[in-house]
Amino acid sequence: MESPSIKIAIIGAGTVGAALVAMLNDHTRDAALHEAVGGTLKIAGIAVRDIKRPRSGVAPELLTTDVEALVTRDDVDVVVELAGGVDDAYRYVRRALESGKSVVTANKALIAAKGTELEAIARTQNVDLIFEAAVGGGIPILRALRTSLVGEKIHRVMGIVNGTTNFILSAMTSDGASYDDVLAEAQRLGYAEADPTADVEGFDAAAKVTILAALSFGTPLVGAVIPREGISRITADDVAFASRHGYVIKLIGVAERVGEHGISMRVHPAMLPTSHPLASINGAFNAVFVEGAKAGPLMLMGRGAGGDPTASAVLGDILEAARNRVVSRRSATPDVEENLTDFPQSELQSTFYLTLDVADRPGVLAAVTTVFGDHGVSIRLMEQSGFGDEARLTFVTHFALESDMAATIEDLQTLDVVDAIGSTIRIVGEDS
Amino acid sequence: MESPSIKIAIIGAGTVGAALVAMLNDHTRDAALHEAVGGTLKIAGIAVRDIKRPRSGVAPELLTTDVEALVTRDDVDVVVELAGGVDDAYRYVRRALESGKSVVTANKALIAAKGTELEAIARTQNVDLIFEAAVGGGIPILRALRTSLVGEKIHRVMGIVNGTTNFILSAMTSDGASYDDVLAEAQRLGYAEADPTADVEGFDAAAKVTILAALSFGTPLVGAVIPREGISRITADDVAFASRHGYVIKLIGVAERVGEHGISMRVHPAMLPTSHPLASINGAFNAVFVEGAKAGPLMLMGRGAGGDPTASAVLGDILEAARNRVVSRRSATPDVEENLTDFPQSELQSTFYLTLDVADRPGVLAAVTTVFGDHGVSIRLMEQSGFGDEARLTFVTHFALESDMAATIEDLQTLDVVDAIGSTIRIVGEDS
Numbered sequence: 001m002e003s004p005s006i007k008i009a010i011i012g013a014g015t016v017g018a019a020l021v022a023m024l025n026d027h028t029r030d031a032a033l034h035e036a037v038g039g040t041l042k043i044a045g046i047a048v049r050d051i052k053r054p055r056s057g058v059a060p061e062l063l064t065t066d067v068e069a070l071v072t073r074d075d076v077d078v079v080v081e082l083a084g085g086v087d088d089a090y091r092y093v094r095r096a097l098e099s100g101k102s103v104v105t106a107n108k109a110l111i112a113a114k115g116t117e118l119e120a121i122a123r124t125q126n127v128d129l130i131f132e133a134a135v136g137g138g139i140p141i142l143r144a145l146r147t148s149l150v151g152e153k154i155h156r157v158m159g160i161v162n163g164t165t166n167f168i169l170s171a172m173t174s175d176g177a178s179y180d181d182v183l184a185e186a187q188r189l190g191y192a193e194a195d196p197t198a199d200v201e202g203f204d205a206a207a208k209v210t211i212l213a214a215l216s217f218g219t220p221l222v223g224a225v226i227p228r229e230g231i232s233r234i235t236a237d238d239v240a241f242a243s244r245h246g247y248v249i250k251l252i253g254v255a256e257r258v259g260e261h262g263i264s265m266r267v268h269p270a271m272l273p274t275s276h277p278l279a280s281i282n283g284a285f286n287a288v289f290v291e292g293a294k295a296g297p298l299m300l301m302g303r304g305a306g307g308d309p310t311a312s313a314v315l316g317d318i319l320e321a322a323r324n325r326v327v328s329r330r331s332a333t334p335d336v337e338e339n340l341t342d343f344p345q346s347e348l349q350s351t352f353y354l355t356l357d358v359a360d361r362p363g364v365l366a367a368v369t370t371v372f373g374d375h376g377v378s379i380r381l382m383e384q385s386g387f388g389d390e391a392r393l394t395f396v397t398h399f400a401l402e403s404d405m406a407a408t409i410e411d412l413q414t415l416d417v418v419d420a421i422g423s424t425i426r427i428v429g430e431d432s
Numbered sequence: 433m434e435s436p437s438i439k440i441a442i443i444g445a446g447t448v449g450a451a452l453v454a455m456l457n458d459h460t461r462d463a464a465l466h467e468a469v470g471g472t473l474k475i476a477g478i479a480v481r482d483i484k485r486p487r488s489g490v491a492p493e494l495l496t497t498d499v500e501a502l503v504t505r506d507d508v509d510v511v512v513e514l515a516g517g518v519d520d521a522y523r524y525v526r527r528a529l530e531s532g533k534s535v536v537t538a539n540k541a542l543i544a545a546k547g548t549e550l551e552a553i554a555r556t557q558n559v560d561l562i563f564e565a566a567v568g569g570g571i572p573i574l575r576a577l578r579t580s581l582v583g584e585k586i587h588r589v590m591g592i593v594n595g596t597t598n599f600i601l602s603a604m605t606s607d608g609a610s611y612d613d614v615l616a617e618a619q620r621l622g623y624a625e626a627d628p629t630a631d632v633e634g635f636d637a638a639a640k641v642t643i644l645a646a647l648s649f650g651t652p653l654v655g656a657v658i659p660r661e662g663i664s665r666i667t668a669d670d671v672a673f674a675s676r677h678g679y680v681i682k683l684i685g686v687a688e689r690v691g692e693h694g695i696s697m698r699v700h701p702a703m704l705p706t707s708h709p710l711a712s713i714n715g716a717f718n719a720v721f722v723e724g725a726k727a728g729p730l731m732l733m734g735r736g737a738g739g740d741p742t743a744s745a746v747l748g749d750i751l752e753a754a755r756n757r758v759v760s761r762r763s764a765t766p767d768v769e770e771n772l773t774d775f776p777q778s779e780l781q782s783t784f785y786l787t788l789d790v791a792d793r794p795g796v797l798a799a800v801t802t803v804f805g806d807h808g809v810s811i812r813l814m815e816q817s818g819f820g821d822e823a824r825l826t827f828v829t830h831f832a833l834e835s836d837m838a839a840t841i842e843d844l845q846t847l848d849v850v851d852a853i854g855s856t857i858r859i860v861g862e863d864s
Contacts, residue, residue, distance in 0.1 A: 148572035211823035302730035
């Protein structure tokens, strides 16, 4: 029996690329891989920036700096893009797809920015574009959405999909430390970038929400500008309040159906009840919580980043693409649903936590609560701490419209007695 | 473009069957299903015991009592076995496979007892035998093991895979109630059978461990007699001790590699640290925790049983089998690894919790601890409660060999001063 050989071209030999090459060179799983693929996997070449750098476990003759030549080589079946960034990666992936290669990538920024266009090329060419590792590192959430749950009407997908912010918030919760101190520590340990903006301001999470929504609801894979708040204004006091009242603060990404055709996507910090399954996902772990009409709530948890978990997910995708090559097919991908619309965040309802620094003098509370009342925002809980110039009011509202809350905050800013408005954090996952 | 029609025969129209028919008759997901399958799904017939019973949403002409005729009908592509039991189900599934039909089943007892034989027939016939719903209800754990994780060397799979026992233990933990009271309540609510043996003594969990091990390690899908302890001897005192010391008691099923070729499978109650991801899986939820060499720890959580979640998993399997029919292929299934051996439980090490009812008189503790010492079992913690004839000693050991612990218990039983030996519960998931 002849056994086809599927040739893999890899772009990039950084942390993930090196881990992937090590997995492909570990022959203890050969029998299982062969059974899964119906053929053997072979590395055709590895595109790198610096061909002279010595790399352990890599035959030097596999290395090249000519990416275009590698991804269009006649004998290559599957191109694995691990270069990162958007512009170059887009060019390489496009060339590979147009040359009839299947593509596996872990590049969430690329998929969230150019996914719809690249997916269309993949369909035309009858090849695969698979990107499991783009969301949740080693967690097989995208494959679950594409296969097990494809018959399921999904109501909501909500996840902790950024390891850096989860590490920071977990450490603030366990140590009571300030945001700035924990961020500095995270940078020292390599868990946060020197410029942490993409993580802490929620851009990374927003790209992942775009991808989760596309696979859950059929929204387009384009760089949707989705409402996004980061964690940089969360204080140790906010964390302490949450703990005292049975919550933990997490940065969550949400994509959900609202009504028949509305889709709401957003990224913001949230207070989750400690009993919520996402509340116990700590440190660098990621988790995605899926609410389906029939399957009920499901949660998948695992390492959200790192060379080995990402390479493990990439290998799973390579196996899928390789097996498809052997039988000349491609995996099903969801059609873009034409009749979906962005549901405006202003029309959503939520419960809000809000802090105000105020002057501690008679009449302040009346002035402040009048503003809430004027906008129909009713108050579930109020705490006052400090006194004199340091007084702080903490409010938790009942369910209120986002637009009413926004108008309340705008008016509060104009009050003489309000010195500063602190964090506004939505409370999520109570009795729903 | 012609679109093939894939015809489904369903055996059984109980809770799961009815939920499945409702999902297949809900046309809001038709476009997604068509895209996933590359064709349309059509119910060819439903085999039932009582053809006269009215069933809402089911065209009467689809019903039949002749199972054999239905599963061998020329136009049927996929047979869905939801009859339950082993003997009849085995006959039907075998006939269906031999007639060249792909088979989807939720029947864990059938797969754990006859899976290897049925899988061999499916291979010979080049058809699928898929059984996602047999473990963990709606949780897509088996597909994750078969696809995303097939390149992964898995060290251990550990799960809460029985909803009845998890409901009982969760209620004992939250209410402080006794096992008997909670069991009676569970029976009244329909969460436990009149004869709860299969659940509470771990038989159901053992069948699921057999299936998890087969997909994780390549062990045979036969009814391995695996070491199994149930929860019927767990007391409210045990639960209270666990809470006091930062643990929760769960019934866990474990399959793990020991050394190069050893596989240990077992089902027993365990104390898990409250920080362990499985510790927060409560009520009727199930979860499976997978430790892979590269992916790191992963956990999948969801509803472990019930008509809708099970039907959702069955539909995912039908889509896989149907798509395979359209392109004339079958899904890869793991080969049985010939060189694996059962690692004897007696040679495992664990930390044990153990209670003894003793006479409260001088010298008792010395007599008891001498027995521990004689077998090299060292004690990490000892508590004494009660006095007189009601005295109780509670021990937690350091890591000890199962065989040494068994010998210790045997000798303790011969001591005059020991009235009764209570629960023995392993402590699992600490710093590992």
